[in-house]
Structure formats: structure tokens, C-alpha cells
Amino acid sequence: MLEAPLSLRERKKLKTRQTIRREAYRLFAEQGYESTTVEQIAAAAEVSPSTFFRYFATKDDLVLTDEYDPAMIAALLARPADEPFLTSCREALIGLIRQLLQHERQELLIRMRLVTEVPALRAGLHRADHSPAALYLAILLRRAGVEEPSYDMRITAAAIGAASTEAVLCWAAGGGEQDIAELVDHAFALLESGFAGV
Structure with a gap:
């Protein structure tokens, strides 16, 4: 990150966000964007779909934000x-x-x-x-x-x-x-x- 040092809680949230993104990009490369579901991304990142939606409103937002x-x-x-x-x-x-x-x-x-x-x-x-x-x-x-x-x-x-x-x-x-x-x-x-x- 380009910001000032983060608190422990903020670092954990950032790590989860980055993990979700990393696994999503891997799946997009393997099976295509349209064929990849939120459920598959969440499973690969070892979080629940509800946790995914706490970080990203939609699959599109994962890329656009x-x-x-x-x-x-x-x-x-x-x-x-x-x-x-x-x-x-x-x-x-x-x-x-x-x-x-x-x-x-x-x-x-x-x-x-x-x-x-x-x-x-x-x-x-x-x-x-x-x-x-x-x-x-x-x-x-x-x-x-x-x-x-x-x-x-x-x-x-x-x-x-x-x-x-x-x-x-x-x-x-x-x-x-x-x-x-x-x-x-x-x-x-x-x-x-x-x-x-x-």
C-alpha cells in the first residue's frame, strides 16, 4: 500500500482483500471472467460468499475498484x-x-x-x-x-x-x-x- 502504516485490523482487512483479488485473477486467467463465479472466488480465497460481498459489492467491483x-x-x-x-x-x-x-x-x-x-x-x-x-x-x-x-x-x-x-x-x-x-x-x-x- 502507498498509505501510512496501517493498524493490525486494517492490515488483516487489506490482506483478505488482496487474497480475494489474487485468487479471482488466477481463476479469471484459468477459466475466463464470465465463467468465474463469486462462489468459486470465495472458495479459492477461503472465505464465505458473504465475506466476499463485505469487500466487493459485485464481481465487477473487484476489478473496477x-x-x-x-x-x-x-x-x-x-x-x-x-x-x-x-x-x-x-x-x-x-x-x-x-x-x-x-x-x-x-x-x-x-x-x-x-x-x-x-x-x-x-x-x-x-x-x-x-x-x-x-x-x-x-x-x-x-x-x-x-x-x-x-x-x-x-x-x-x-x-x-x-x-x-x-x-x-x-x-x-x-x-x-x-x-x-x-x-x-x-x-x-x-x-x-x-x-x-x-
Whole structure:
């Protein structure tokens, strides 16, 4: 994890969550996403189905949710308040990705490849509760000290969310061969240029 040291209870919960995910990814690789049931995942992780649902609302959520949002929020809030938001997002996201590649590269690749290959997961990326745009919008609101977003804020958050997601999916579709940080950096360069030359 990228966060501060966890309590014993939190470490146990994290370990269970990671075990469920690890066994799920193994089963997905062996028998396919659609053919793998929650019951099979729970049995492989040596937990009950009810325990599975305490950690993940659905099988899709097992792939679509992660523990990275708090780290991203902290990184964004640590950026200078007067820094352009696009620059803050670029620096924070690339920094987070570099950490993930050191510790959780294979898991990130498996997750994102599933999202590129399974239509239900690809569609789930655009739900409000999984949308990166919602995170960026929340930070924009906090930085501006307002409760309701402006049109410009919504467009900015949507563009950054879509661009960063596309960069990660492109990396996964290519089997992780490209430098994901470079893909993200290029996506932000396009945003900053206003897509000049595209």
C-alpha cells in the first residue's frame, strides 16, 4: 500500500482483500471472467460468499475498484494551490503510477487488460462511482472552495479523466510493453496543447 502504516485490523482487512483479488485473477486467467463465479472466488480465497460481498459489492467491483484514490487525492492536495490544475494532475498521476509499477505492476496490468477485454467492465468504467472524472471534480471543488461545480470544472474533470483512462487502457492493450508514464505524460501534453496538430 502507498498509505501510512496501517493498524493490525486494517492490515488483516487489506490482506483478505488482496487474497480475494489474487485468487479471482488466477481463476479469471484459468477459466475466463464470465465463467468465474463469486462462489468459486470465495472458495479459492477461503472465505464465505458473504465475506466476499463485505469487500466487493459485485464481481465487477473487484476489478473496477482499488485503494489508489486516497493516495491520488493526497498527492493532488499536496501540490501548490496556485499551480494549474492540469499540471497538478499530471505530476500527481505520473508519481503515483511510478510507485504502482514498482510494487503492483502485474496486478495493474491484469486489471486493465480485463477492462479492455470484458465489455461489462469497460462499460462499468463510465459509471459515476468508478469514474476518474468524479475524483478530479471533487478535488477541483475543494481547491476552489465551492460546493457546486461550474461547467468549466465539469469539462476539465471529464477531459482529464478520459485522457488518463485511455492512456492506461492503451498500455494494458499493448501488454504493458510501452512506458505507461510516457503514455500518461503524452496524454496530458495533448490536453495542454488544446490538441493542436491532431
